Amino acid sequence: MLLKVKALHLLAGRPIAILHEEIARYLNLHVGERIKIKRYGKKKEIVAPVDLTGGKTILNKDEIALSQEIFKNLKLRSKEIIEISPALKPLSVSFIHKKLDGQTLTFTEIYSIISDIVNNELTEAEVAFFVSSVYLQGMNFDEIASMTKAMVKTGYQLKFDKPITIDKHSIGGVEGNRTTPLVVSIIASAIDQLKLKAVMPKTSSRAITSAAGTADVIETLAKIDFSINEIKDIVKKTNACLVWGGSLGLAPADDKIIQIERILSLDPEAQLLASILSKKLSVNASHVLIDISYGKGAKMSNRSEAEKLKHKFEKIAKKLNLNIIVALTDGTQPVGNGIGTILEMKDVLAILKQDKDRPIDLENRALYLSTKLLSFVTGMSEKQAYIVTKGILISGEAYKKFEQIIEAQRGSLRNIENKLRLGKFKQDMKAKQSGILKEISNKKMARIARLAGSPADKSAGIYLNKHIGDKVKKKETLFTIYAETLAKLHYAQKVAERVMPMVVG
């Protein structure tokens, strides 16, 4: 059937077609059923579920309204004639059923599901069934490897012209743990000094449930949203980058699956593994460090859980011919002093500038990871590698490299006090008794920082005056909350008083 396109500029986040109900009745189509859409006389098709409209308010009978996703995908112009026809349910739905019934899927079957997710051919309910099936039935190593490959193949890839591409990923739920800018600066500087044929093109995400993500933090000083070609330029200049991966289309199925997982805060392990490894394969990484933090309140609650996950990473990476090492680190409390976008950048700069009051725990963590990575890439002993990375940090070379990256990303380290000004309003949270600080909850700190406005308000967050093991005197400040408005400060403070993120005993 031929219809005239009407542009409603509808952003539905997915393809949506709105048909006149008389046309739908004629085609025996019901709300939510699918149609195939193509430009008249062209081949390229897109599938979309239909909503219906009656009367003539937005559509005449011979018109169809399409969401912006479809306009973009088919390069449509308003009032253009398009052809529609009822579409069958995609074959991948039967593979989802198969998985739900506990059967093992082949690569072809998994590829069909992932590719339909990427092309918006599955509805949210269908993706929810897929997520449930993976959550409850699990996936074996071959299936996870297949899912990882399928996620890579259905997205864009980044390839650099050096033989070695270095990458890292931290899994944790550990607040304040902003090692990435430090590790990237140290390793990129080591690449220069040791004349390694290597690059470290780091793509990071924004915060989802934590107070800040690396992309948010870097954005306080530089641009983070670049095209693939711009990233290649930045990496050519500096051997590294610190950009946002969100708009690059690397393993795009991942984002769509995570969006559905977030409905129930599900995080199936198979999906976690495929998600991380697919991003690394998409940048053609040759040497990858996976940092798994464990401890009460972290994603992995004890060492044996972390060991199990490490083993799975190694097993699947082997199937994918991906060269990885896994480090296990302490995740019982936040790392560094700042929690929140600007507060975390201040920690990073203090370490790069080797300020006297820099957070030593974060510095040691960054050095530990940089050392592991450098030894992994070069084959030198960890002892030797530590001398190199420590030297790079102390000498100010890491700071110089960081400045170089920030400038390549159209930012600068000038006028830093203005850029990194903290929230207008602050509240010191004091100890109600003397004793030793026994516990700091990552999750509660994240919640309080987010209520204070982080990451949208870059200046909001929490400064930790104390860490686990510190002596505390009654009425001494334990931590300080920063916010942009008095309302947010009060709200964060009230919740902080109720949930008690620090335990003194």
Next chain:
Amino acid sequence: MLLKVKALHLLAGRPIAILHEEIARYLNLHVGERIKIKRYGKKKEIVAPVDLTGGKTILNKDEIALSQEIFKNLKLRSKEIIEISPALKPLSVSFIHKKLDGQTLTFTEIYSIISDIVNNELTEAEVAFFVSSVYLQGMNFDEIASMTKAMVKTGYQLKFDKPITIDKHSIGGVEGNRTTPLVVSIIASAIDQLKLKAVMPKTSSRAITSAAGTADVIETLAKIDFSINEIKDIVKKTNACLVWGGSLGLAPADDKIIQIERILSLDPEAQLLASILSKKLSVNASHVLIDISYGKGAKMSNRSEAEKLKHKFEKIAKKLNLNIIVALTDGTQPVGNGIGTILEMKDVLAILKQDKDRPIDLENRALYLSTKLLSFVTGMSEKQAYIVTKGILISGEAYKKFEQIIEAQRGSLRNIENKLRLGKFKQDMKAKQSGILKEISNKKMARIARLAGSPADKSAGIYLNKHIGDKVKKKETLFTIYAETLAKLHYAQKVAERVMPMVVG
């Protein structure tokens, strides 16, 4: 925030709000997140997920477009001022997560989920998670009873002023098995003759995957879509009815859940039990017959499966104080000669009129069920009850009662040849060899009848010339396909030749 309503007459099958993207940015709302909507100064709220639009094509910044469901629910007029605010995720989402993790839910938790489904507060993806959790984790008897009660309480109920309310339900996947109009006519006539203080207000569904449903079949001769008050009038006149239950709002959660189940053709047993029992409780049934057909190709593939299901029905009905008996019947082949809307009505009329060539298998099935039910209601022996039901059928009393019901439902049995005319095009399907008819597939017959046009084309379907055990000669007609268009006939015929719904050996 206050906005002006713009009516787009959008039928989305669920509440949907379309906001201008600048307003969404201001409220920090993303596509798919929820808002609360109410008329300015009023209390009643409805929750809806948001889609966004840019530009000014359909909305100014101070306007909001809402789907018809919201207009109806809040009784809105166009250009009215409404108040919106971001809404939290409903609490029931956490109970869905709990079930997905294999935990047992309380009545309150199940009620919260079911009530949110009915009020459209859960998205399709969230309902899909619920369906997956029930499918994979199952429910214990208490949970199924809770779900049944919750489904009843969140819908309308029908109550009649006689102490006995009789109902039946057949589970089968057995084609042509149109016992309901016969059983209702026989039992309603028995009520008159034995002066029982009873009614049999039967509500039925339309076909979903079968060739026809009882509601479709009755619609060939009478109206089936009535309000609750109209149904009470019909039942007052005739002690029975044969109406469509779809628009009455009895246990409405059921329909919404089934809509999501259909995506993967899932049919969790807990949902099957709750679905059937909730409809019976919603009409305040005091005596219910559940007829479970079993055999190769039926829903229950063997007797022991059917026995297990029977036991579950009995156990849950006891928890719900619902008085039921369960009959197990043969489901290995279609029952009667006709498969399809008009063809099945012809079978029913042939039996009521005691025509010589009436389908005896369907008559016996209907007598068997009527006898069980009458004995159950009155306490008389099955032998005695059989004499009564058989007498009612042979004497023409059942036919009279059927006519009375049809007329009360604004139909008539006059001019029947015209009303029950078969498809313009037909094709005899012949035996390729001589032998005995060994097998008839219910599923394949349903598929062929639907391809021929049933149930939308009332005159389309299949007439069976042979049943299992019959002698067949080469080139003898096995069955005949009827259709309204040559294209549909050819398509159905081609598939029939390929899938071979009858096996001669």
